[in-house]
Amino acid sequence: MRVCVGVDLGSTTTKAILIDEDGQIVGKGITNSRSNYEVASAVARDEAVTSARFNLLARKLEALKGEGSGDIHALDAKLRAAFRLELYLDELAALRLRVTEVVAASGPRGSAQVKDALVAIFDRMLGDAPALFLEGDARKSDFFRDIAGAAFMHAAEKLAGERGMRFEELTWPFDRAILDVETELRELDFAATLGRAARRIGGGLPEGAKKRLFDIVDSVGTEPIDEIAFSGTGYGRQTLPFPKAAVRSEILCHGRGAHRYFPGTRTVLDIGGQDTKAIQVDDKGVVTTFQMNDRCAAGCGRYLGYIADELNLGLHELGPLALKSCKNVRINSTCTVFAGAELRERLSLGEEREDILAGLHKAIMLRAMSLLARSGGVKSELTFTGGVCKNEMATKVLRELVDENYGNEITLNVHPDSIFMGALGAALFALDDLRAGKANLLVVKRPDKKAMTSFAQPDDACASCA
Amino acid sequence: MSLVNITPKKGDGKSIKAGAGPSEGSAITVPVTKDASQQRQKRMIANHFDKLSTAKEDGKKVAYTFVPGNLTELMGAFEMLPVLPEINALQSGMRGKSGAYISEAERGGHSEDVCSYVKCDIGMLRSGNVGPTGKTLPSPDLLLLSYTGCFTFMKWFELLKAEYNCPVVMLHVPYQADGIITPEMRQYVIDQLKSDVIPQMEQITGKKLNLDKLAEQLARSRRAEDALVKVWESAKNRPSPIDGYFGGVYYIGPIFSAFRGSEDAVAYYEELLAEVNDRIKTGEGPMTPAGVMSNQKYRLVVEGPPSWTHFNEFWNMFSNEGAIAVASTYTRVGGLYDQGFRHDPQDPLGTLADYCLGCYTNRSLPSRIDLLEKYIKSYSADGFLINSVKSCNSFSAGQLMILRELEKRTGVPGAFVESDLVDPRYFGKANIENRLQSYLQMLEARRNGNIAASGSSPVVIGSAP
Numbered sequence A: 001m002r003v004c005v006g007v008d009l010g011s012t013t014t015k016a017i018l019i020d021e022d023g024q025i026v027g028k029g030i031t032n033s034r035s036n037y038e039v040a041s042a043v044a045r046d047e048a049v050t051s052a053r054f055n056l057l058a059r060k061l062e063a064l065k066g067e068g069s070g071d072i073h074a075l076d077a078k079l080r081a082a083f084r085l086e087l088y089l090d091e092l093a094a095l096r097l098r099v100t101e102v103v104a105a106s107g108p109r110g111s112a113q114v115k116d117a118l119v120a121i122f123d124r125m126l127g128d129a130p131a132l133f134l135e136g137d138a139r140k141s142d143f144f145r146d147i148a149g150a151a152f153m154h155a156a157e158k159l160a161g162e163r164g165m166r167f168e169e170l171t172w173p174f175d176r177a178i179l180d181v182e183t184e185l186r187e188l189d190f191a192a193t194l195g196r197a198a199r200r201i202g203g204g205l206p207e208g209a210k211k212r213l214f215d216i217v218d219s220v221g222t223e224p225i226d227e228i229a230f231s232g233t234g235y236g237r238q239t240l241p242f243p244k245a246a247v248r249s250e251i252l253c254h255g256r257g258a259h260r261y262f263p264g265t266r267t268v269l270d271i272g273g274q275d276t277k278a279i280q281v282d283d284k285g286v287v288t289t290f291q292m293n294d295r296c297a298a299g300c301g302r303y304l305g306y307i308a309d310e311l312n313l314g315l316h317e318l319g320p321l322a323l324k325s326c327k328n329v330r331i332n333s334t335c336t337v338f339a340g341a342e343l344r345e346r347l348s349l350g351e352e353r354e355d356i357l358a359g360l361h362k363a364i365m366l367r368a369m370s371l372l373a374r375s376g377g378v379k380s381e382l383t384f385t386g387g388v389c390k391n392e393m394a395t396k397v398l399r400e401l402v403d404e405n406y407g408n409e410i411t412l413n414v415h416p417d418s419i420f421m422g423a424l425g426a427a428l429f430a431l432d433d434l435r436a437g438k439a440n441l442l443v444v445k446r447p448d449k450k451a452m453t454s455f456a457q458p459d460d461a462c463a464s465c466a
Numbered sequence B: 001m002s003l004v005n006i007t008p009k010k011g012d013g014k015s016i017k018a019g020a021g022p023s024e025g026s027a028i029t030v031p032v033t034k035d036a037s038q039q040r041q042k043r044m045i046a047n048h049f050d051k052l053s054t055a056k057e058d059g060k061k062v063a064y065t066f067v068p069g070n071l072t073e074l075m076g077a078f079e080m081l082p083v084l085p086e087i088n089a090l091q092s093g094m095r096g097k098s099g100a101y102i103s104e105a106e107r108g109g110h111s112e113d114v115c116s117y118v119k120c121d122i123g124m125l126r127s128g129n130v131g132p133t134g135k136t137l138p139s140p141d142l143l144l145l146s147y148t149g150c151f152t153f154m155k156w157f158e159l160l161k162a163e164y165n166c167p168v169v170m171l172h173v174p175y176q177a178d179g180i181i182t183p184e185m186r187q188y189v190i191d192q193l194k195s196d197v198i199p200q201m202e203q204i205t206g207k208k209l210n211l212d213k214l215a216e217q218l219a220r221s222r223r224a225e226d227a228l229v230k231v232w233e234s235a236k237n238r239p240s241p242i243d244g245y246f247g248g249v250y251y252i253g254p255i256f257s258a259f260r261g262s263e264d265a266v267a268y269y270e271e272l273l274a275e276v277n278d279r280i281k282t283g284e285g286p287m288t289p290a291g292v293m294s295n296q297k298y299r300l301v302v303e304g305p306p307s308w309t310h311f312n313e314f315w316n317m318f319s320n321e322g323a324i325a326v327a328s329t330y331t332r333v334g335g336l337y338d339q340g341f342r343h344d345p346q347d348p349l350g351t352l353a354d355y356c357l358g359c360y361t362n363r364s365l366p367s368r369i370d371l372l373e374k375y376i377k378s379y380s381a382d383g384f385l386i387n388s389v390k391s392c393n394s395f396s397a398g399q400l401m402i403l404r405e406l407e408k409r410t411g412v413p414g415a416f417v418e419s420d421l422v423d424p425r426y427f428g429k430a431n432i433e434n435r436l437q438s439y440l441q442m443l444e445a446r447r448n449g450n451i452a453a454s455g456s457s458p459v460v461i462g463s464a465p
């Protein structure tokens, strides 16, 4: 299979999309951006390749139907889960090694008692791992840092209690080691990992079906996936680890990606962690004009994150809570700092949290509306993208404001994969390059274990409110 | 403006630091043989500030005045020395001092929303009034307020009057609301020159106005203006031998500040023109922070002043992408010579009135649109960019309307970035760069239909793992 790759390096997550030579999406991957953009891009790309192979696998599994292998979808899901488990176990082994090194180098803090407790913690994590993946419990996150972090803290808390140790005595090696492990780029041997996963779950199958499963797994694992073109985009463009000729503006990529999903789109509103953009595109998805917020991040995803912190809530809880509001509270400030003050003031005046939150959502969306107006308004079909489009209250308010300002004939699109729009646009640009005979490729140096941590940071934090 | 500091890098005669940004460490060093005209300009400026520093001992009178509508020839006829607070402010911006000056003014009670030129000037004054060459500036004997379009001018000199306690003479220039100069408007300005400005200058200097001397000054202005217009129009060539915005602000220095009407200015512009003509002959582009830019991918028209605190960084963003400014309105702020105006020695007072009435700040929004449209078309621009500065209430208002209208009239897409004149807090590098690069890539994508090119030649970098 020959694929074009698009990578979108965001301030929080990094996304990759693979498309084939006809422009069809064949795989997608997402990871947290960490402190190392190069690693994040490579991991997202590897994830996308993995997902492409699983798509292939799903098609081939269809052939097993009716051969006593039971529900094919269930088998597919099991295999995916087992594969994730294998990956987790690999990373867990690396983490264990790194924690051991950290403790060994730490002098008296790493006492024999601590070392012994850590061994026990890791043993527990190892024992608990299969259940995390195979028993259908919904994980809160797919990122190693989050899963391993939760498992470690859980085991450490228990052990500290059992052995009469202080919790903090056990957690500091984790904090130090996790960064190294997640910024370490490991080569994924897909075929071997999938093989292990298949063996793990294959036990229950009749002999014939099992053999066929193993054959399929072999063929999928070794099917060559050739990257023939690449283009990258993202926030913090200065630090994108891509060759200059392969870099595309995120504005162009978001516009094009959104148009690809919804070809009727002429206007795109993108509200991400750091900025808000109002983009107009033509019938081919090419940007004709755009406006974006000034350098202050007020009214962007970060503002919501700040509000969530102020209220001691998770980001995903804001929208649902705000939806419960039935009273109009007007918030005057979208400046992150002032809004925090206003929020506390309103609370002290006895306003309900949900009403204040509803007001805050409205304030953000009003700001977005002004940006939309500045970019030339909304004409026929508006697509809402970026992290904030996952917030139900934000989309509800947007719908109302669009109706109010541009009439209720306007189609408003929100796609569950909207987070991938930028990467998709980048992949389409890569395909353009390929067709024009000037394809670029993403080359990732798989660095030495020790020399890996670099701390590239986006350079554009607003001085007055960051 | 021209007072941009081009100083040879120590120990390397062939490199210069193109301008001294606030972040000295990151200023871009470009290899360049310094043009003779540039060296001349530097000498002229140094000389002028020397004269200012000894003005009191030498018995010379000093007038503070603004760039738009400046009456330099008249001051020259009285041998008064001009000081231009706007230029001092932008110089402070380029030398990385404006941030502290602005804070000083804000501590004194000036709000964040006051034009940063004003605050920078006030801050500089409160910090000892040391000019860009390190020499102390003399206090004014006269505040010559030619009021052309911006209300802030009036407030600014009110503040300076309180600081210096010296006379202010106001030349009220009627606004060109309908885009035309009527005979009554012209006469009104001439009358004020006769009844207020000239008598006040006579009183301060103790001299009678010598009309012949004024006419000589105006004749020299005209020669310099002729040469400057040819310099501007050279950008119609491909490649353009000049950058009409970033490079352009160097070129306007002498004519917009203390030197119009002087022999020095004539020599400077004739020398500059000869250099530009040489580049046309050899097909060479102008010097930019990225080196000589002969490969010009995008020809842009620019509206709005540059961000002085990040001048080089801003310029670099253009030159790195192969974008060249072929024309700009900011470089016309002190006179629209390319639209036909010339100082006329035959009609000394009338011509000064025409000059003041015609300057860019005195133009209405529709006539600014007309002018930009003309530039976009006559310089065959691929696009235009508006740098909307937070400070300038007078000229930033309405810029989005300008953008939309120009897109409609020309079919050429516009870009919009936001920064400030000399307040370093309002320059968001990543944000501006993002907008500019997105815009240029958009031009490219639209140029090529749906195929967005990414580089000039096919680059295949390694193979996927």
Ligand code: SF4
Pocket: B115, B116, B117, B118, B150, B151, B152, B153, B361, B391, B392, B393, B394, B395, B421
């Ligand atoms: S407001 Fe604008 S025109 Fe007026 S003084 Fe400030 S920069 Fe100049």
